[in-house]
Amino acid sequence: xxxxxxxxxxxxxxxxxxxxxxxxxxxxxxxxxxxxxxxxxxxxxxxxxxxxxxxxxxxxxxxxxxxxxxxxxxxxxxxxxxxxxxxxxxxxxxxxxxxxxxxxxxxxxxxxxxxxxxxxxxxxxxxx
Amino acid sequence: xxxxxxxxxxxxxxxxxxxxxxxxxxxxxxxxxxxxxxxxxxxxxxxxxxxxxxxxxxxxxxxxxxxxxxxxxxxxxxxxxxxxxxxxxxxxxxxxxxxxxxxxxxxxxxxxxxxxxxxxxxxxxxxxxxxxxxxxxxxxxxxxxxxxxxxxxxxxxxxxxxxxxxxxxxxxxxxxxxxxxxxxxxxxxxxxxxxxxxxxxxxxxxxxxxxxxxxxxxxxxxxxxxxxxxxxxxxxxxxxxxxxxxxxxxxxxxxxxxxxxxxxxxxxxxxxxxxxxxxxxxxxxxxxxxxxxxxxxxx
Numbered sequence: 001x002x003x004x005x006x007x008x009x010x011x012x013x014x015x016x017x018x019x020x021x022x023x024x025x026x027x028x029x030x031x032x033x034x035x036x037x038x039x040x041x042x043x044x045x046x047x048x049x050x051x052x053x054x055x056x057x058x059x060x061x062x063x064x065x066x067x068x069x070x071x072x073x074x075x076x077x078x079x080x081x082x083x084x085x086x087x088x089x090x091x092x093x094x095x096x097x098x099x100x101x102x103x104x105x106x107x108x109x110x111x112x113x114x115x116x117x118x119x120x121x122x123x124x125x126x127x128x
Numbered sequence: 129x130x131x132x133x134x135x136x137x138x139x140x141x142x143x144x145x146x147x148x149x150x151x152x153x154x155x156x157x158x159x160x161x162x163x164x165x166x167x168x169x170x171x172x173x174x175x176x177x178x179x180x181x182x183x184x185x186x187x188x189x190x191x192x193x194x195x196x197x198x199x200x201x202x203x204x205x206x207x208x209x210x211x212x213x214x215x216x217x218x219x220x221x222x223x224x225x226x227x228x229x230x231x232x233x234x235x236x237x238x239x240x241x242x243x244x245x246x247x248x249x250x251x252x253x254x255x256x257x258x259x260x261x262x263x264x265x266x267x268x269x270x271x272x273x274x275x276x277x278x279x280x281x282x283x284x285x286x287x288x289x290x291x292x293x294x295x296x297x298x299x300x301x302x303x304x305x306x307x308x309x310x311x312x313x314x315x316x317x318x319x320x321x322x323x324x325x326x327x328x329x330x331x332x333x334x335x336x337x338x339x340x341x342x343x344x345x346x347x348x349x350x351x352x353x354x355x356x357x358x359x360x361x362x363x364x365x366x367x368x369x370x371x372x373x374x375x376x377x378x379x380x381x382x383x384x385x386x387x388x389x390x391x392x393x394x395x396x397x398x399x400x401x402x403x404x405x406x407x408x409x410x411x412x413x414x415x416x417x418x419x420x421x422x423x424x425x426x427x
């Protein structure tokens with residue numbers, strides 16, 4: 001279930017944290033679901049076990065998962081509360097926007113660039 | 129924090145040439161540390177000093193508190209070493225290699241070796257010379273792990289392997305780390321894979337240590353900043369610039385800093401580990417008249 005992008009610049013343990021949070025947000029992971037054991041994650045990704053432990057510690061600190069001795073690590077809280085119901089409508093809006101961007105002649109790279117610069121602009125306005 | 133490997137002012141000279149100089153570093157127990165640098169940087173020399181096959185010209189090296197050349201019996205029993213190109217007796221079968229390991233090592237664990245070989249589907253009756261490069265590397269790793277080392281030193285273990293064999297080798301290595309009780313120091317000039325496999329980094333270049341520390345701490349203490357060239361001096365006055373690149377109007381600086389960079393004219397980004405390593409390796413070194421810039425990052 002996990003994947004690591006070596007070129008993203010995001011530390012591997014944060015990539016794992018983000019992937020679990022994302023899965024919790026969109027409802028792919030629900031309360032009671034089991035996360036891979038450290039040994040399984042290590043075998044699957046050829047990753048340092050300390051990295052998996054660090055990611056799980058952070059998620060545990062956030063109250064999202066909990067380890068049960070001898071059984072494994074389980075989801076204890078979801079992030080999908082409420083907003084997940086509105087995803088479908090938001091996705092339809094995005095699809096309309098993608099169609100409009102395509103008609104305007106934007107290719108995928110231009111779309112990503114526009115999204116990123118707009119997001120950065122919004123963030124700098126929030127900071128200011 | 130227990131220390132697996134510690135060097136203090138360590139240096140090794142061959143004739144008039146220093147292969148390693150002023151090397152002071154600490155590898156805490158339980159870490160997977162990468163020793164990174166170009167060929168000829170002193171990586172093999174440092175590993176050979178750590179295992180005791182070479183003696184320091186100056187300074188000290190200690191493995192679990194003991195000097196490898198003064199107390200070889202205490203050190204060698206706890207250290208596994210996989211040399212470059214995984215030297216094995218090519219005419220021996222895999223089973224014969226195991227028998228040799230069993231005879232030579234008091235702490236030898238045959239069960240560990242047989243389980244690992246079985247999982248890798250490496251036949252015991254096969255002659256080592258007939259195995260693929262990836263399988264030979266795996267056998268060398270199995271032999272090193274079967275002596276149940278507390279410190280495993282690997283010299284360029286994956287340099288000669290294709291991407292699939294490299295991944296499988298690192299999987300075996302990480303699996304051994306997951307079992308616990310093992311500290312790893314591996315040298316590499318391949319940067320890919322390092323961030324997923326290692327949590328500690330030592331950058332060696334031109335016989336000297338340029339950076340050593342916990343990888344997350346290193347990443348947290350470096351920033352890549354881009355901004356107008358005419359104000360670059362303002363950044364350089366406040367922060368330690370590791371690498372600077374300039375175009376006509378724009379400058380990109382990789383800086384090592386403890387403080388936040390709040391100059392509104394500058395875009396601040398988190399560099400990848402690869403960008404940090406390349407910036408340090410690209411520093412002027414032997415020909416420079418300036419002292420080597422070195423930063424110790426506490427973990």
